[in-house]
Amino acid sequence: MEFFQSIDWMMMLRCFIVGGLICVIGQILIDKTKLTPARILVIFVTTGAILGGLGIYQHLIDFAGCGATVPLTGFGNALAKGAIEEVSKSGLVGAFIGGTKAAAGGIAAAIFFGYIASLISKPKMKKQ
Amino acid sequence: MKPIETQKEYQDYVDKKSPNSPILKNCFNAFWVGGLICSIGQIIFNYCKYRGLELQISNTIVSIILIGISAFLTGLNLFNKIGKFAGAGSLVPITGFANSIVSPAMEYKSEGYVMGVGGKMFTVAGPVLVFGISASIIVGIIYLIFNTQTITLV
Amino acid sequence: MIKKGKQTVMFETPPTIAQTACIVGPKEADGPLAKYFDKCLEDEFWGESSWEKAESKIIKETVNTVIAKSGLSNEAIDYCFAGDLLNQCISSSFGLRELNIPFLGIFGACSTFVEALCLASVFLEGGAGQNALCAASSHFCSAEKQFRFPLELGNQRPPTSQWTVTGSGAAIVSKAGNGPYITHMTVGKIVDMGIKDANNMGAAMAPAALDTLVTHFQDTGRTPNYYDAILTGDLGYIGREILTELAETKGYNIKPNYNDCGVLIFDKEKQDTHSGGSGCACCASVFSGYLYKLLQDKKYKKILLIATGALTNSTTSQQGESIPGIAHAVSIEL
Numbered sequence: 001m002e003f004f005q006s007i008d009w010m011m012m013l014r015c016f017i018v019g020g021l022i023c024v025i026g027q028i029l030i031d032k033t034k035l036t037p038a039r040i041l042v043i044f045v046t047t048g049a050i051l052g053g054l055g056i057y058q059h060l061i062d063f064a065g066c067g068a069t070v071p072l073t074g075f076g077n078a079l080a081k082g083a084i085e086e087v088s089k090s091g092l093v094g095a096f097i098g099g100t101k102a103a104a105g106g107i108a109a110a111i112f113f114g115y116i117a118s119l120i121s122k123p124k125m126k127k128q
Numbered sequence: 129m130k131p132i133e134t135q136k137e138y139q140d141y142v143d144k145k146s147p148n149s150p151i152l153k154n155c156f157n158a159f160w161v162g163g164l165i166c167s168i169g170q171i172i173f174n175y176c177k178y179r180g181l182e183l184q185i186s187n188t189i190v191s192i193i194l195i196g197i198s199a200f201l202t203g204l205n206l207f208n209k210i211g212k213f214a215g216a217g218s219l220v221p222i223t224g225f226a227n228s229i230v231s232p233a234m235e236y237k238s239e240g241y242v243m244g245v246g247g248k249m250f251t252v253a254g255p256v257l258v259f260g261i262s263a264s265i266i267v268g269i270i271y272l273i274f275n276t277q278t279i280t281l282v
Numbered sequence: 283m284i285k286k287g288k289q290t291v292m293f294e295t296p297p298t299i300a301q302t303a304c305i306v307g308p309k310e311a312d313g314p315l316a317k318y319f320d321k322c323l324e325d326e327f328w329g330e331s332s333w334e335k336a337e338s339k340i341i342k343e344t345v346n347t348v349i350a351k352s353g354l355s356n357e358a359i360d361y362c363f364a365g366d367l368l369n370q371c372i373s374s375s376f377g378l379r380e381l382n383i384p385f386l387g388i389f390g391a392c393s394t395f396v397e398a399l400c401l402a403s404v405f406l407e408g409g410a411g412q413n414a415l416c417a418a419s420s421h422f423c424s425a426e427k428q429f430r431f432p433l434e435l436g437n438q439r440p441p442t443s444q445w446t447v448t449g450s451g452a453a454i455v456s457k458a459g460n461g462p463y464i465t466h467m468t469v470g471k472i473v474d475m476g477i478k479d480a481n482n483m484g485a486a487m488a489p490a491a492l493d494t495l496v497t498h499f500q501d502t503g504r505t506p507n508y509y510d511a512i513l514t515g516d517l518g519y520i521g522r523e524i525l526t527e528l529a530e531t532k533g534y535n536i537k538p539n540y541n542d543c544g545v546l547i548f549d550k551e552k553q554d555t556h557s558g559g560s561g562c563a564c565c566a567s568v569f570s571g572y573l574y575k576l577l578q579d580k581k582y583k584k585i586l587l588i589a590t591g592a593l594t595n596s597t598t599s600q601q602g603e604s605i606p607g608i609a610h611a612v613s614i615e616l
Contacts, residue, residue: 003178012170019166019221020159026216027158030438031149034479037219037228037437038252044220045260053267066169069187070194070221071162072256078187079260083268088275095268099261105188106195106222107257110229111249113199118233118245121203123433125309125326125423131531135476142477142485145524147441154438202434211436218436227436235432238332252435 015067018060022071041072048076053084078102154215161210161217169194169221191222198223202230228252283407287501289494290468297406298459299399299614300413302570303348305340307422307448310559310567313548318571319449320347326423326448334368337421337450338377341366344450345378345417348570352454359383359454360411363398365390366419366562367446368428369595373419383415391591392487392516393470394418395451395566396610400467402455403612412457419450420561429480429596442482444518444560447547451566453574462577466502466613470494472593474606480599484521484544484557487590490607491517492528494588498611499534506536510582513573514609515565515589516544518558543568565589577616584615 026040035043048071051057057077060068068074082102086094100107132138169190176186201207207227211218218224229249236248250257284292303320311322321343330336341364349356362381364374365388375387390397398416405414425446426433455464473490491514499505506512506529517525522542529536543565544558569587576582588611594603 003175006178007171007174012167015170016163016167019169020163020217023158023162023214023217023220024155026162026220027155028151030216030219031151031154034440034481037224037431037435038255040216040219041225041228041253041256042259045256046263049260049263049267053263053270064166066173066190067163067166069173070166070169070190072220072222072225075191075222075225075256076260076263079264080267083264084271087268087272092269092272095265095272098268099264102184103260106191106225109192109195110199110226110253113196113226114230114233114249115245117199117203117230118237118241121205121234122237123231123234123423124205125433129527129531132528138475138489139477142482142524146482146485146520149438149440202436205434207436208434209436212438214436215438224436227434231432231434231436234434235427238334252431 011065014064018064018067019070022067022073044072045076048073049080052077052080075103075106157213158215158217161214162221165194165218165221165223194222195226198226199230202227202234225253225256283404287497289470289497290466290501291404292466293403293407293464295407296463296465297403297455297457299462299464299574300454300456300459301348301352302451302453302574303344303351304451304567304570305344305347305449306563306567309422309445309553310447310449310547312553315547315568315572318575319567320571326421333421333424333427334372337366337368337373337419337424340377340421341374341417341419341450342377344419344452345381345415348415348452348454354413354454356382359413359415361386361402361405362415362417363388363401364415364417365394365398367391367425373421373424374417377419390608390610391593392560392562392564393589393591393608393610394562395569396515396587396589396612399453399455399464399612400469400610403464403467406455406457414455415452416455417450417452418562418566420446420448420563422446422448425561439556440481441556442479442485442520444483444516444544444557445548445555446561447559447564447567449563449567451563451570453570461616462614463616464612465615466498468494468498468501468611470609470611472606472608474604476604478602478604480594480605482520483516483560483592483605484518485524486592486605487607487609488517488521488524488528491521491525491588491590491609492532494609494611495525495529495536496532496534498586506534506539509539509584509586512536512540512586513588514542515591516558516560517542517590518544518560519550520557521590546572577614580616584613587612587614
């Protein structure tokens with residue numbers, strides 16, 4: 001109960017709206033440009049990295065929390081921010097370490113869960 | 129109707145004949161599913177914060193849990209149904225990244241666990257890592273150059 | 283045989299389509315033509331470990347069924363013409379490797395079945411044998427895997443996309459018999475009108491179908507109303523509409539008796555197949571099941587079957603190439 005009282009519901013609303021709107025941008029790209037899913041994801045991650053590098057994306061995260069970090073733009077931002085942090089700590093080599101380090105959890109989880117899923121499950125035909 | 133002679137005329141004619149995607153409906157579905165996925169992330173994030181975890185660790189935990197859920201739903205053959213309904217709503221959040229790794233892993237299982245699952249796992253999501261990581265390195269290098277001249281962008 | 287006009291051949295002692303058979307997957311079994319198929323599968327694997335193996339099994343069993351139905355022995359069949367969509371036509375060559383019939387693998391994308399009928403007719407009319415087997419197969423899952431995305435990827439299919447038919451159709455063509463006869467064939471040219479959208483195959487193939495259709499009428503001197511039905515292979519709803527309108531601009535009104543196998547095989551609303559069916563098996567199974575039955579029942583006496591194919595692969599579409607189309611026609615008459 002105490003946990004629920006600690007939730008900032010206004011933040012939750014902003015998260016829902018911003019997260020939703022970022023997805024709407026993706027949907028418009030899909031429907032209007034016939035880009036493949038892989039290209040959409042690349043556009044989002046690169047945009048996130050650029051906005052993160054410029055320090056703009058952090059404002060969106062401050063405003064909407066996971067509404068900004070959960071979409072792939074947030075993943076791109078985490079990569080860029082990680083690189084910047086590591087560069088200020090250890091110089092040039094940090095540019096190569098920082099990004100992957102910041103995103104390591106997500107990448108490793110996706111690889112691991114992907115492998116597990118392929119072990120236990122088979123693709124099935126979409127009925128629709 | 130006039131006979132169609134050139135490729136250009138035919139392309140214009142086909143564009144007119146082909147139905148468009150129901151963009152309003154798609155956007156609405158993408159909006160609320162995407163928003164919902166982010167909100168689930170926000171609840172997990174709040175819980176991490178409530179437990180007193182660091183910001184960065186909390187964000188990583190959010191990613192890992194959402195990736196885990198997405199992988200689980202993909203394994204249950206459910207994610208493609210969600211994706212068909214929500215479009216970008218489930219593609220753009222980190223769940224879509226996870227799905228694009230898990231789905232080829234499952235698909236190419238028939239070619240064996242090493243070259244099939246292992247080799248083909250990144251056929252869809254590989255570009256995301258290539259462009260994301262490359263962009264982060266460039267950002268890091270640019271930051272380094274500007275920072276040594278004590279001009280900070282951040 | 284006599285060459286008529288530019289691209290058409292008339293057979294003087296027309297070969298007979300002696301028997302047909304088809305096996306289809308579970309989704310086709312839910313469609314409006316289900317009762318015409320010899321066998322409908324419960325699931326898309328059919329007990330095999332991969333879709334490629336399943337597709338091989340489908341074409342193998344279809345061929346076995348048609349041979350059994352015809353009462354011929356394998357030795358009595360002189361040639362087998364078969365093809366499919368997978369790289370190097372592996373479904374047919376792997377599926378039919380134990381058949382012990384001289385084998386000619388062919389590729390015409392989704393036009394393969396009619397290409398096989400054309401070749402078989404010429405072989406038999408030329409005196410190269412007595413019986414020939416024609417078969418083609420496709421499988422939704424193996425085609426998606428090869429041409430598009432993994433099945434479990436959560437993407438949306440645009441409204442112009444078509445659904446690859448899972449299944450196979452096979453026919454035995456005999457030199458002597460009581461019909462239905464293959465009286466004419468019109469071999470199509472490759473036509474490319476610059477369509478690049480791999481999700482709009484109907485539009486990419488419609489100009490090829492138009493070219494073959496118009497050439498057939500010019501070469502034979504026939505008009506659309508000569509036929510009880512004109513059927514294209516897999517143009518789908520969009521391609522069907524385009525072909526109808528384009529044929530009208532060329533002075534041929536095909537509206538009253540024209541339809542498309544990709545439109546017939548699925549229920550668009552209930553099955554959510556967007557623009558309709560596609561794949562080698564679309565034309566092959568609709569002909570082998572539905573149309574052959576109507577010919578036998580004498581509901582149709584003269585049909586023109588135009589199978590259409592999109593001669594593309596995933597590499598060319600990634601390289602931004604347009605999609606060349608092809609269409610071959612055979613007149614089948616009682």
